[in-house]
Amino acid sequence: MRILMVEDEGKVAELVARGLRAERYAVDVASDGNAGWAFANTYDYDLIILDLMLPGIDGLELLRRIRKKNEKVPVLILTARDATASKVENFEAGADDYLTKPFAFAELQVRVKALLRRGPLTQNSVVRVGDLEVDRLSQQVRRAGKRVDLTPKEYALLEYLATQPGRVFSRTMIVEHVWDQSFEGLTNIVDVYVRHLREKVDEPFSARLIRTVRGVGYCLSDAAAP
Amino acid sequence: MNPRSIRFRLTIWHACLLTAVFVVLGTLLYIQLGNYLEDTFLDTQSRRAQQIGATLTLRAPNLDPEGIARELTSIYAPEHSNRFIRITRDNGSLLYISGPPNDQSFDPREVPPVEPSPRREFTRKQEMPGGPPLLIAASKVATPGSGSFLVETGVSAAPIETMLSRLLVLLSFGLPVVVLVAAGGGYLLVRRSLRPVDEIANKADIITQHNLSESLPVTHTGDELERLSISLNRMIVRLDDAFQNSKRFVADASHELRTPLTILRGELESLAQEERIPAPERERLGSLLEEAERLSKIVERLFALSRLDAGEARTQWVEFDLADLAAVTVEQMRLLAEDRKISLSCESVEKVHIGGDRARMKQVVVNLLDNAIKYTSEGGAVRLKVSVSGPCAVLEVTDTGVGIHPDDLPHIFGRFYRADKTRSRQPDGAGLGLAIVKSICNAHGGEVEVESAVGRGTRILAKFPLVSRTTGPFRSG
DSSP: OEEEEEOSOHHHHHHHHHHHHHTTOEEEEEOSHHHHHHHHHHSOOSEEEEESSOSSSOHHHHHHHHHHHOSSSOEEEEESOOOHHHHHHHHHTTOSEEEESSOOHHHHHHHHHHHHHSSSOOOOSEEEETTEEEETTTTEEEETTEEEOOOHHHHHHHHHHHTSTTOEEEHHHHHHHHSOGGGTTOTHHHHHHHHHHHHHHTTTSSSOOEEEETTTEEEEOOSOOO | OOTTSHHHHHHHHHHHHHHHHHHHHHHHHHHHHHHHHHHHHHHHHHHHHHHHHHHHHHTOSSOOHHHHHHHHHHHHOTTTTTEEEEEEETTSOEEEEOOOOTTOOOOGGGSOOOOOOSSSEEEEEEOOTTSOOEEEEEEEEEETTTEEEEEEEEEESHHHHHHHHHHHHHHHHHHHHHHHHHHHHHHHHHHHHHHHHHHHHHHHHHOOTTSTTOOOOOOOSOSHHHHHHHHHHHHHHHHHHHHHHHHHHHHHHHHHTHHHHHHHHHHHHHHHTOTTSOHHHHHHHHHHHHHHHHHHHHHHHHHHHHHHHTTGGGGGOEEEEHHHHHHHHHHHHHHHHHHTTOEEEEEEOSOOEEEEOHHHHHHHHHHHHHHHHHTSOTTOEEEEEEEEETTEEEEEEEEOSSOOOTTTGGGTTSTTOOSOHHHHTOSSOOSOHHHHHHHHHHHTTOEEEEEEETTTEEEEEEEEEBOOGGGOSOOOO
């Protein structure tokens, strides 16, 4: 998997590239719009991560050019502008997803993975983590063969964590995904729901599956807690 | 009429000054005229006395009283012209005295004899019993052979008194009329020239930080008021600049902080998940990360506020049911309240339609409920009510929490304002939640009110204009 990262802020580019390389992606970094266009025009990428504020060719203009050349490559926008108007503008220009700075790297990882999975890779309807089974078709949860009854919100939360077992999800990501934008800033609601979820999913059993990563968020994993 | 207004005070001063000037002038006129008339009358009389004296000198050797009387009557006819003439000898005996005048204004025989005087000619004002005084001129005449005489001629002062009393009547009736007319005119004039002040004050009342680009009316009269309104307008422009600068600063600063925060968070995040780092250090990194996250939240909220200040709420304007929004939000937050054993209830009337940005309005409900739950202790109650009052939709959140001290009440919607120290320990709060509520409300043409009693609870009311139902059957969920 080859990713192009167009970002003029050297440290951000380095950080993202390092993280993505650790995930065994091949990452090219372009530090301005012109270099970005040169890379995008020369190679075929599986994903392009694009900062909007760029010297040289402006981010949106670059996005339009990329779309003209290649309709399918997923583009993830990084932006410091998060006004609703510019969101709409981004999607109209052909972005597949966007992230507002400052973002959590965990969030970027999830989105990158989601964007790369689009297309041929179909997901199994049943996710298994340890002895936990989440059936996304029937929306049922079993642990060690026993059925666990969850409220719809609890189920939505668990299902979200189960999309990428082992991956840490930030509270903000969870709020945005399970609730909606207006709950922004109310991340304590996540803690309450996670606690309820644990009471039902973890406490009756010996192994803990829902892990807290301090300062980052939660993850669903059967790896032994450190 | 306001007795402290400039109009009123100027008019009163004006009237008082005018009255004083008139009284002084009238008094001087009265006295001067009286004196002048008396002098003129006396002057005439003393000339007559000299003429009579000259006649006596001519007839000096044989002065018979009858001859004198005849001659004086034929020349002066004192009775017809209401005059008084008396000629007295040196020894005090009378040579001649005129008869009673036709108008009976005085009796010549009642005029007392003159006091001896060393001067040859002198005048006096003789008070008469039961009548006007007489103005008398006296002249001493020495005749060859017949000794010397004192000739006195006089005239009644009645015409002078009549004239002066008429003047007095004129002044006492004229003065109030003149003062009234002048004061009324002055009032109108002052009111007219002060009307721009009313206009400026009315306009200045409706200028707030949100419409600083408007200016005060300028009257092109070239007077002090024009200067004042121009100066005020310049001040408004400077204020506007300062406001714009500070808004731009907040927007720019929160924008500029994003990139370093991204780097900070990203690096900390990857370290916090680094398996090679021992758990205690990772814990500390997690703590750092929490602070970085809080910082990000503050930056985001500041940015949201600066966008609201710039009036960006209208981008997603739809019509929606506030009652429905409130009910949905309460359900979503119920667990948060139950977690703290707080009862959360919601009551509302059917369909309260308002216009606005639904997501932002939801943020208002969320922030208000979150605050109420945060500051209510276990076992308390939080109640949300949506109702209609006149042309307004009212969103009301009542809690049985700690309450807000009266000193803090005016400030709780300020940015970064902390009501007390216990509140500041809340890890999540950035001190911007209520500021955002207020900004969103203002952007929707609404307002927020708060009532609170320490120890008993707080009630926050947010009011928004209702959408008139005549605009169409549009409904959005």
